[in-house]
Amino acid sequence: MILTGPAIAAARATGEIAIEPYDPRRLSPNAYDWRLGETLHICDDALDSAQPTLARELNIPPSGFVLHPGVLYLGSTYERTSSERYAQFLNGSRTIGALGIWVHVSAPLGHQGHAIRWTLEIRAARPVRVYPRMTFGKLAFLHTLGAPASYQEHGLKYVTSRGAETSRLYEELPGGRP
Template sequence: MYLSDVDIERAIQEGEITLDPYEPRRLQPVSYDICLGNKFIVNEESATHIVDPVKKIFAKTREITLDDDDVFVLHPGISVLGVSKEYFGSDHYLIQVGGKSSLARVGLMIHNTAGIINPGHFLHVTLELSNQNNVPIIIRPGMEIAQLTFSKLTSPCKQSYKKNGRYAKDNWKHFVAPKAKRAAKLAGKR
């Protein structure tokens, strides 16, 4: 069962949902609009020949931090990681991250497959931004980028994401390529 705007607002006021910053004007009938943050992770294309997640061979990446008034030009066919401005989570509700139709219509995908935030996970969500258009798309820190919906669970979770979650910490260390020495060692195991 999805929470309505009335239920979302009540859950925030009662501390069942953490959402910081919270702006009432972003509350929709059954969702809450979140904004794009200032940090991005991009692949170093010239230094990346192949990615093999099974063998832990990842792209060389770098982090970019933009000022609030800067823009990021996302070129056709390119994917980058971005982050939400808002820090959010809940021990009580399943949160789903969805795209905004206005952005989908111009070819901007905000996540490829990872749209579920488990109960117990509190974070600035990582967005998998991808330009599916044939022209560049300008994105800006602070722009409305995605929407959150909140679902009530039929019973409490048996497992705790805080304890067992792969991305339980709010950091990007797991997205950055391994150090050069380790990467060379892993690449040699092919």
């Protein structure tokens, strides 16, 4: 079951959901409109899943930054979100998709207890300018069924994420190196 905008606001008021910074005007009928953070990590070299990803960090200027096709950009949400009670589901918005921007396609599920600024995988179909703190997508909160299993308690590899983070798959692969 998905929470409505008023249910998200009520759960935030009781502390069951945290959204920082929070703006009640960003609530929609079934989600919260999240924003792009202020930095991008640009991964424009070849990628190897058994090696750490090389990326350069860029502060997005107020005048914006042009995304180009063929480049993987890692960004983060401006908002930090968490809930021990609800799972989270993050998507890009239809408006961003209509600009030819694919965002966060591979990992939309935020587990209970996952308190993060989400890492975003961003690709552009055509050159397109983006701006810091622009609305970029929707975050939904979902009721879970069964005993709660907190992401924090499991100590999974991205539990300490504070913003855009490159893949750490190399930690799991034989022959990979940290």
